[in-house]
Structure formats: C-alpha cells, structure tokens
Amino acid sequence: MTGKMNGTDGVCTTKGCVRAASDLIKNMNEDVSPCDDFYQFACGGWIKNQVIPDDRTTVSVFSLLQDELNHKLRVLVEAPGVADEPPFFESMRNLYRSCLNLTAIEKAGDTPLHLALKRFGGWPIVVGPNWEGATTFDWIDILIKFRELGFNHDILIDLSVTPDFRNNTRHIIDLDQTSLGMPDRNYLLRGLNDSAVAAYYKLMVDSAVFLGADRATAEKEMFETLQFETTLASYCLPREERRNISSLYNKMNIAEIEKLAPNIKWSKYFGALLGTNVTASDEIIVNVPKFLTKLDALLLTTDKRLLANYMLWRVVLQSFSMLGKRWRELAQEFNTVVTGQAREEPRWEQCISSVTGSLGIALSSLYVRNHFKGQSKEKALEMVGYIHREFLKILHDVDWMDDRTKQRARDKAMAIRPYIGYPNELFNNTEIENFYSGLSFSKNEYFNNVQTLRKWSTDYAFGQLNKTNKKGDWRKHGKSAVVNAFYNIIENSIEFPAGILQGAFFSSDRPNYLNFGAIGFVIGHEITHGFDDKGRQFDKDGNNINWWEAETDKRFKERAQCIIEQYGNYTVPENGLKVNGVNTQGENIADNAGLVEAYRAYQMYVKDNGEESSLPGLKYTPKQLFWISAANIWCGKYRPEVLKLRVQVGSHSPAQFRVVGTVSNLVEFAETFNCPIGSPMRPVKKCSVW
Numbered sequence: 236m237t238g239k240m241n242g243t244d245g246v247c248t249t250k251g252c253v254r255a256a257s258d259l260i261k262n263m264n265e266d267v268s269p270c271d272d273f274y275q276f277a278c279g280g281w282i283k284n285q286v287i288p289d290d291r292t293t294v295s296v297f298s299l300l301q302d303e304l305n306h307k308l309r310v311l312v313e314a315p316g317v318a319d320e321p322p323f324f325e326s327m328r329n330l331y332r333s334c335l336n337l338t339a340i341e342k343a344g345d346t347p348l349h350l351a352l353k354r355f356g357g358w359p360i361v362v363g364p365n366w367e368g369a370t371t372f373d374w375i376d377i378l379i380k381f382r383e384l385g386f387n388h389d390i391l392i393d394l395s396v397t398p399d400f401r402n403n404t405r406h407i408i409d410l411d412q413t414s415l416g417m418p419d420r421n422y423l424l425r426g427l428n429d430s431a432v433a434a435y436y437k438l439m440v441d442s443a444v445f446l447g448a449d450r451a452t453a454e455k456e457m458f459e460t461l462q463f464e465t466t467l468a469s470y471c472l473p474r475e476e477r478r479n480i481s482s483l484y485n486k487m488n489i490a491e492i493e494k495l496a497p498n499i500k501w502s503k504y505f506g507a508l509l510g511t512n513v514t515a516s517d518e519i520i521v522n523v524p525k526f527l528t529k530l531d532a533l534l535l536t537t538d539k540r541l542l543a544n545y546m547l548w549r550v551v552l553q554s555f556s557m558l559g560k561r562w563r564e565l566a567q568e569f570n571t572v573v574t575g576q577a578r579e580e581p582r583w584e585q586c587i588s589s590v591t592g593s594l595g596i597a598l599s600s601l602y603v604r605n606h607f608k609g610q611s612k613e614k615a616l617e618m619v620g621y622i623h624r625e626f627l628k629i630l631h632d633v634d635w636m637d638d639r640t641k642q643r644a645r646d647k648a649m650a651i652r653p654y655i656g657y658p659n660e661l662f663n664n665t666e667i668e669n670f671y672s673g674l675s676f677s678k679n680e681y682f683n684n685v686q687t688l689r690k691w692s693t694d695y696a697f698g699q700l701n702k703t704n705k706k707g708d709w710r711k712h713g714k715s716a717v718v719n720a721f722y723n724i725i726e727n728s729i730e731f732p733a734g735i736l737q738g739a740f741f742s743s744d745r746p747n748y749l750n751f752g753a754i755g756f757v758i759g760h761e762i763t764h765g766f767d768d769k770g771r772q773f774d775k776d777g778n779n780i781n782w783w784e785a786e787t788d789k790r791f792k793e794r795a796q797c798i799i800e801q802y803g804n805y806t807v808p809e810n811g812l813k814v815n816g817v818n819t820q821g822e823n824i825a826d827n828a829g830l831v832e833a834y835r836a837y838q839m840y841v842k843d844n845g846e847e848s849s850l851p852g853l854k855y856t857p858k859q860l861f862w863i864s865a866a867n868i869w870c871g872k873y874r875p876e877v878l879k880l881r882v883q884v885g886s887h888s889p890a891q892f893r894v895v896g897t898v899s900n901l902v903e904f905a906e907t908f909n910c911p912i913g914s915p916m917r918p919v920k921k922c923s924v925w
C-alpha cells in the first residue's frame with residue numbers, strides 16, 4: 236500500500252488500517268513513557284491481556300502466528316487427498332494418523348520399546364544380574380544397531396556429514412562432542428541439588444521401573460549413570476567457547492584420530508555408521524580433539540554394565556513421545572519442572588509439530604499449494620532491496636574499517652542471495668516424489684514409522700558424503716510452512732519462508748511503515764547475521780576464511796565487547812539472572828543493525844513513494860508507528876521455568892531486552908520520541924557495531 240491513503244486529515248481509514256490501529260491500541264500501555272521503557276510502552280497491554288495456556292510454556296506474537304499456521308496445516312493434513320497431488324502426501328497423512336491413533340499406541344503398550352531393547356542385548360538395569368553383556372558388550376556394535384533401527388547414533392560421539400566450512404562445494408565427515416539427555420551441559424554440572432537435574436534423575440529411575448526394574452536397583456544404577464553423563468558433560472566445550480569457528484576446525488585423517496583416541500576402533504566406527512570405508516586419505520573435521528582423548532580414557536575405565544545402562548537409557552529417552560499415556564505423563568512431569576508447562580499440548584498439535592519437523596518439505600508443498608499468495612513475494616523482495624541498500628550505505632560510512640576489509644565486506648554483502656516464500660519445486664510432483672523416494676508409512680504403527688523416518692533422515696544426510704554441495708538447492712529452502720527467518724552462513728543467503736510473511740509481520744493491506752518495522756526489522760537482522768561475530772568469520776562464498784585486516788579485526792572485537800557488556804549487565808527481573816552477553820552477542824548485533832537498516836530503508840521508501848497516512852485513533856506519526864510496530868513483534872510472556880532455561884542456554888536475549896537494548900543504542904529512535912539525553916532509552920553511552 237503506497238502513498239496517500241483515503242481518509243481525512245492524513246488519517247487512513249481503510250479496513251486494513253482500522254484493523255492495524257485496533258491491534259496496536261490493544262498491545263500498548265500508554266501509561267508508560269516510551270523514553271522510560273519502550274517494551275512496556277509498546278507491549279504492556281498485550282502482556283496484561285495474555286494468559287499462558289496450561290499446555291504452553293510461552294505465548295508470543297511468534298507463537299500465536301504459529302498457532303494459526305498449525306490450524307491451517309491440520310485442516311490440510313486431515314482432509315482427504317486430491318487427484319493431482321504427489322502420492323507421497325498420502326504417506327505423510329499416514330504418519331500423522333498413526334501419531335493421532337492413541338488407541339493403537341496404547342494397545343501396542345511397551346512392546347515396541349521392549350523389542351528394541353532386546354535387540355540391543357537388553358537394558359542391564361531391567362534384565363538384572365543375569366545380563367549377559369558383562370564381558371561381551373561392545374559400544375560400537377550397539378551404536379551400529381542404533382543406527383540400523385533408527386535410534387540416535389550421536390551418543391558418546393556426534394558424527395555427521397556437513398559441507399566443508401573451508402571448501403563448501405564438498406561434504407566432509409564431522410566429529411563433535413556428544414549430544415546429552417538434558418538441554419545443556421551446565422544443567423548436569425549443577426548436580427542433583429538443581430531441581431531440573433533431580434527431575435531428570437527421577438525420569439531415569441521411573442522409566443527403568445516402568446520396564447520392570449527393581450526400584451532400589453534402579454536408584455543405585457541410575458545414579459551411577461547420571462554421574463557418567465555428568466562426566467561426559469564436563470568434557471564438552473561450553474557454548475561460549477564454540478563461537479570461534481576456526482578453533483572447531485581441526486582437519487585430520489584417520490591415523491591422526493587414532494593417535495588422539497587409540498583405543499577406539501575407528502575404521503569399524505566410521506565404516507559401519509557411514510556405510511562407506513574411510514581411507515587414509517579421507518579428511519575428517521574434529522571439532523573438539525580434547526573431548527575424544529578424554530572419552531577414550533573414560534571408556535577404558537568404565538564398567539560395561541554402566542556404559543550399557545547409559546546408552547540404553549538414551550534409547551528410552553528418545554521413545555517417550557512414541558509410547559502410551561503413562562510414558563507421556565512421565566515426560567510431562569519432567570517438562571513441568573524444566574519448562575513450567577503444566578500439561579501436554581493437544582495430541583493433534585504434537586502430531587503436526589512432528590510432521591513439520593520431519594517431513595517439512597512435503598508439508599510445505601501442501602501448504603503453499605493451498606495458502607500462500609504470490610504478491611507477498613514481490614513486496615517482500617522490494618523491501619529486501621531497500622534494506623540491503625541501507626546496509627551497503629552503513630558499510631560505506633563506517634569509520635573503523637580499513638579500505639581493504641571494507642571492500643571485502645561490500646563484496647560479501649553484494650553476494651547475499653534472498654529466498655522468499657517458497658521454491659517453485661514445491662509445486663512439482665516429480666521433485667517431491669523423488670525427494671521422498673523409498674519412504675512410506677503405515678497408518679497404525681507410530682513407533683515403527685518414527686524409526687523408519689529417523690533412519691531415512693540419517694541415510695539421506697550421510698548419503699551426501701561424496702556428493703557436491705550445491706548452493707541454492709531447493710531442498711535446503713523447501714521448509715516454507717514455518718514462522719521463522721534464517722541466515723545461512725555457508726550459502727551467504729537470507730530466507731523468509733511463506734509462514735512468516737503474514738500476520739503481525741507483514742500484510743499488504745496496511746501502511747508500509749508497519750511492514751518495515753516488523754518484517755523489515757527481521758530482514759535487516761538476517762542480513763546483518765553475515766557480519767556478526769560468527770558470520771564475519773566466513774567470506775562472500777560462505778567459506779571460513781579470515782578476510783579482516785588485523786587492526787580492523789581488533790576494532791570489531793572492541794565494538795562487539797561493548798554489546799557483550801551492555802546486554803550482560805541486564806538482569807531479568809523475574810528471576811534475577813543476568814543475560815549471557817557472550818552467547819547472545821550475534822543476535823544482539825543483528826538486532827541493533829537490523830533495526831536501523833529497516834528504519835533508514837523506510838525513509839528512502841517514503842522519498843520514492845511519498846508520505847503515508849497515520850492510523851485512526853492513535854496520536855503517533857508514521858515514524859513513531861514504525862518503532863512501535865518493530866517492538867510489537869517481540870511481545871511475549873514466559874513461564875518462569877522456561878525463561879530461566881532460555882537465559883541459561885538461549886542465543887537470543889529475552890524479549891524486553893531485544894527491544895530496550897536495541898532502541899537505547901539508536902539516536903534515530905530517541906529523536907523520533909524526543910527522549911531527553913540520560914533517559915533510560917537514551918543513555919549517554921551507546922554501543923554499535925554497524
């Protein structure tokens with residue numbers, strides 16, 4: 236919607252404007268000054284009016300839009316198929332039906348899990364003193380069986396196939412520290428005095444008892460198992476130390492890995508899990524060499540029964556969502572402690588989430604065939620153009636970069652590719668069928684369906700090993716039915732799926748200052764990710780190559796340190812925890828530059844298209860409404876437990892700091908609202924990287 240709008244005195248009175256005005260009025264709390272706390276000013280009414288349902292941990296503008304999307308997806312998946320759709324859609328519906336079929340799941344009981352455990356030689360804690368693996372148990376043999384049956388093979392060591400960070404046209408084997416059963420290593424390191432760890436231990440013991448273990452034995456053996464996992468956690472690098480990509484890029488051959496960890500049969504490990512022999516000339520990236528050395532020593536001294544108890548516990552943990560009611564209730568009890576969620580989500584919602592996560596391309600194909608309107612794509616592309624140009628101007632004007640680094644930054648910015656909406660291949664039945672070739676589901680066996688899917692996914696990922704990594708491959712951009720946006724560090728691309736180009740983020744029937752404030756902010760944010768503390772470690776082609784002259788590199792780090800300290804000094808009022816300035820720096824850098832890019836881009840849009848009218852019932856100018864719209868996308872309400880979890884392990888700052896932290900650094904904001912110098916939203920000291 237451009238230029239002047241209908242109405243009187245420069246006020247727009249179209250339906251879209253009236254609806255937008257009504258939403259903003261409901262969201263705001265005008266008793267708070269925008270110069271004191273812009274988040275409360277823009278979102279205070281929204282927060283006051285929202286109730287977090289018992290089956291949720293949070294409610295936010297993002298989650299409400301996701302709810303709307305889930306309802307649309309449910310209707311599509313539950314409807315009968317149509318004549319001209321890919322045959323695989325019926326198989327996808329079968330997966331969904333098998334997830335919904337609680338009668339069949341209850342009838343199967345614990346049998347699918349018992350059968351799986353039996354194939355692994357039995358869970359010692361359940362089998363009791365007659366467990367036969369005391370001398371014969373071999374952890375690599377068990378991992379191979381996990382892999383064959385569709386269970387996670389990343390227990391003890393994480394093995395994957397990824398694009399080579401320094402030569403990303405090819406794929407390479409990647410070895411990393413282990414996955415863990417809890418959301419973060421720090422939980423385990425706090426020990427049983429922490430309520431979440433105590434709940435995890437209870438989950439372990441109760442699971443064993445459910446499967447037939449004696450409770451006293453379960454308590455003793457699961458305590459040892461928990462201690463073993465805590466030892467593994469202590470070997471893992473913390474998140475703060477994983478931001479320097481070069482430190483994680485340690486290229487080795489199999490002989491060098493054998494020196495690091497001489498007691499592990501590496502040829503057997505790689506050959507069986509990858510399905511291909513690894514030769515002396517094959518290169519492998521080892522992210523954390525010290526982890527492998529410590530693990531090697533630990534496995535030598537760990538009793539086989541303890542090791543088997545741990546590995547099979549992790550199989551049980553993966554199986555909860557596929558089993559009957561009592562298992563889901565057990566998992567829910569644990570979730571309540573960790574996230575505050577009081578009861579599980581409706582089953583249909585769990586099943587839609589499961590299909591979204593695992594068959595995202597097929598589900599997105601179904602969604603865009605029925606819902607996405609093409610014109611949003613053109614409008615969003617136009618906004619990307621405006622915002623991209625502003626980023627280039629910022630690059631041109633920064634005074635802390637030398638000319639050579641600045642030119643490389645400009646080259647990188649010019650090479651960014653946008654992906655908007657969806658790839659056209661989602662309408663091509665043959666492409667969809669080929670992608671899912673060999674995969675099919677029955678409508679009654681959920682446990683087996685999930686295992687089939689997990690195995691297929693791993694086969695697909697590992698099957699990339701000797702194939703070229705094609706940038707822009709539609710399969711990498713095919714998950715369009717999500718409310719999110721992405722920057723791809725390897726492709727140097729930005730992506731705005733169909734699912735986010737609606738609702739509070741974007742609408743073609745409202746003034747563009749609202750769109751630039753909302754989705755425009757997100758576009759600027761994603762562009763800037765290419766130049767945050769992690770993105771800047773990659774060049775224009777998406778390779779991990781240092782393109783920074785030493786002095787400019789030092790200046791970047793000084794500016795980033797200002798952001799780290801600013802956000803690291805914020806205390807979350809609900810729990811007294813400080814924001815982790817190191818782990819959140821990438822997102823904070825992207826927020827700060829992204830918002831100013833969007834604001835300046837809107838000024839250019841007005842220059843090209845003329846002033847837009849303001850909204851009815853609101854006394855704010857279009858410029859002020861831009862900032863209000865930007866803050867509105869972060870309106871959110873969180874349970875105390877999940878807020879604690881997010882602060883401890885998340886890469887994003889809590890919502891209020893994403894707003895107040897960002898606007899308090901921008902002089903354009905302060906000028907728009909006439910905030911006096913020294914007021915909370917216009918501090919004397921400001922931070923900026925870009």
